[in-house]
Amino acid sequence: RTERLARDIMQDMGSHHIVALCVLKGGYKFFADLLDHIKALNQNGDKSVPITVDFVRIKSYCNDSLTEKINVVGEELCTLNGKDNLFLSLFQDIIETGRTMEALLSKLKENEPKMVKVVSLLVKRTHGNPGYRPDYIGFEIPDKFVVGYALDYNEYFRDLNHICILKEKAKEKYK
Numbered sequence: 676r677t678e679r680l681a682r683d684i685m686q687d688m689g690s691h692h693i694v695a696l697c698v699l700k701g702g703y704k705f706f707a708d709l710l711d712h713i714k715a716l717n718q719n720g721d722k723s724v725p726i727t728v729d730f731v732r733i734k735s736y737c738n739d740s741l742t743e744k745i746n747v748v749g750e751e752l753c754t755l756n757g758k759d760n761l762f763l764s765l766f767q768d769i770i771e772t773g774r775t776m777e778a779l780l781s782k783l784k785e786n787e788p789k790m791v792k793v794v795s796l797l798v799k800r801t802h803g804n805p806g807y808r809p810d811y812i813g814f815e816i817p818d819k820f821v822v823g824y825a826l827d828y829n830e831y832f833r834d835l836n837h838i839c840i841l842k843e844k845a846k847e848k849y850k
Contacts, residue, residue: 677813680712680811680813681712681715681716682716684794684811685716685717688724688764691724693724693725694726694764694788695726695727695728695729696729696731696783697729697730697766698733698766699732700833701826701827702766702767702796702825703825704825705768705796705813705824709766709794710726710728714726731747732747747778747779764792765779765780765783766795767793767796768795769797769798769799769826770809771801772807776807780793792810796813797813797814797821799815799817800817801818802818820840821839822838822839822841823836828841828849829849
């Protein structure tokens with residue numbers, strides 16, 4: 676799936692310089708895998724697209740519940756200021772309500788990018804979803820709490836190579 680997303684991104688971005696912004700911590704494995712596919716397309720294609728990599732960390736969870744306040748940690752977004760033709764690809768692990776992504780997009784707009792495309796590995800089908808949809812989606816999943824592939828529960832389970840639903844018994848054990 677990440678290979679197909681990479682092809683779609685490369686096709687849409689054309690030959691523009693891409694600033695790839697990874698939302699940490701949960702997005703790092705997806706980000707690295709997707710950039711590997713983009714790099715392969717860059718090496719094997721007719722054109723080479725310059726890519727700059729940057730990171731931002733967002734905290735919006737406590738245990739398995741969304742917090743009221745969304746914290747952007749280690750905010751270095753000022754490095755994006757003054758860049759001509761800034762085409763930003765934002766890589767996110769999972770989108771539930773879209774609240775966190777909308778807060779980050781609001782901050783990014785201060786840097787006046789020409790284009791922002793959001794890439795999310797997972798989108799939850801939730802009842803309270805206000806309708807936010809990223810530009811690129813890996814998979815839609817049921818409204819369950821998932822871990823693995825860098826997604827965590829209280830910093831546990833990031834090391835799993837797969838994604839799975841966390842059972843209530845595990846939530847209690849790792850609270």
